[in-house]
Amino acid sequence: MTKGRTLLALLLPLFALATACSPSGKQADEKIVDIAGIVSPKDGKNEFVGGIARIQEDGWLDAELAKKGWNARWVPVPASVGGPVVNEGFAARTIDMANYGDLPSVIAMAGGVDLRLVVPSRSSTNIYLAVGKDSTARTLRDLKGKRIALHRGRPWEAGFARYVQSQGLKLDDFKIINVNAVAGQAALTSGKVDAIVLIQAEAYVLQDKGLARILWSTANAPESWKMVAGSFARKEFLDAHPDIVQTVVTAFVRQAYWSSQEKNRDTVLSWGTLGGTPLAAVVKDTDNNPLPWRQRFSPLPSPAIQEHFDFVSDYAFRTGLTRKKVDVSKLIDRRYVDQATKDLKLEGWWTDPKN
Template identity: 25%
Template sequence: MNSSRRHFLNTVNALGTGALLGLAPAIHAQTRPVLKAGDQKGGLRALLEAADGLKGLAYDIQWTEFPAAAPLAEALNAGAVDSGPIGDAPAIFALAAGTRIKLIGVNRSDPYGTAVLVRPDSPLKTAADLKGRRIGTNRGSIGHFVTLKALASAGLRPEDADIRFLPPADAKLALTNGSVDAWATWEPYTAMAETSGHARVLVSGRGLWSGLSYLAATESALASKRAVLGDFLQRVARAQAWSYQHVPEFSATLARIIGIPPEAARLQFERRKTQWQPIDAEVVAVQQQTADFYLKSGLLKQRLEVAGTFERLAVG
């Protein structure tokens, strides 16, 4: 375990333990706090349940699953959820739209599975072949971001392709029936499409996307449930470390919990190599680069200074 990751795990461990000691009297004095946790398919709930990471909670968790980051961001904006996992690009869209959230935890994954997919028999071979083609993806998603990056890598502009905004289930169907030529998506959808034989990767996210994703929390939740959020982040980091020490068990449990084939669950899990890490200057700089790319692409109206969107939870 490298020193920065060890420091991060020690920090969140101290945060969770110390902060919740201060929370204990309040818990005995009144009803237990409730964390309204948003999630995405194959996300934090599956990880925590597989790692048996929800034992001894001093609060209750009310889970809501979303098919993609965009509706999760809308729920955060409405206060329907307190916290949830969100990719770097969707976070920028949400923040630029005025959603009052902070990024309180960060992880980095191998970006291969955030990719542009085509049917196995598609004549498309490279990113340059996307010119004039119909591409289905979620607006503001990391799939959308990788679409734009893939086009740019081939010297193409966003308007050189016909980008159609569809949620994952609709985009998958559209690719299957030929309504779109390509589908830009993320894990576990990429692994599911590959292992089922319905699609192949045309352009992977390697070299195009940072692989950064976040745990976001509303400003109101940070004000009223800071200790709870700190404990939750601690548990997620511990569960992630456990998962890569128990790959066969975790993959099988993940497949059962989220209802996908075991081979797809293992493929997407093993190649992601997700690690939670500290919020540092490099993370902030890379996030700024993503925001600046969206500005250059015309998807933001003004520059977003990302430094103020991060919240480093203090050690209790």
């Protein structure tokens, strides 16, 4: 019975996604762009995280799409299932665009989904390695042979693997326990694992409660080590409806501009508290980003982002996460961001990292 309930729990999000996006649910003359995004629980409901919520509140995208006879349909994806569910939607062509992370997108492309990264994110999400509160470990080598909770196939895996590699080690040197962040944190605090890989403020929440200690993070690591997310589009949809993709991209660039203004900093920080994360932990994680506030929201591709995807593609193939090495040399398509910054008269607002 327990196994059956577990399987059902895993399949429900897929059923929900398929139902929400099913072509049979559209009228023949409906023109809808389906955009998937991560949601977080709040007051018993799931709410879209950060920038997507701002775009919905702003209303500009809905108005511009309506002029073209189109509508945006936002597909909620719980953070606990994230990339795999988005990839199912891309493969089934039930979603057209999605905001999600690096490693899942490479896995999707290896499975035959032709994607383009149309709005890169330089927010450079930090990755953390935390150990139990009573752990004597002071370096990664002290954990050799120990149990580390790591949700495999998720964006933070590649960044952690890069750190492991830099220390002359490999993931096989540890007992990797493949569980999601929630189960992993419970395992750490109960002593069932020795360490856990987390992102953003999660590690600070545990540390501030005296339940864990942060051993390492990407705070001072090269930008290319950090988790990268952004807005991806199916190339098939992009080729068929470039004007619609441009409209969506422009909405995301508008949101990035809004977020990058210092006067909106407190609101942006509050987005990290969805799901009950204390603001103090969000601030600590935010302070670990060396980029100036404005540049954190730059949608302009940087060499570090391309380098990051080069590593992710190679890592996914070497470790068997993909059966072939994905060519990511043409993954980033900056034409839409360049047009958006021009249309919005934002040229020069962000420092172009290519110069």
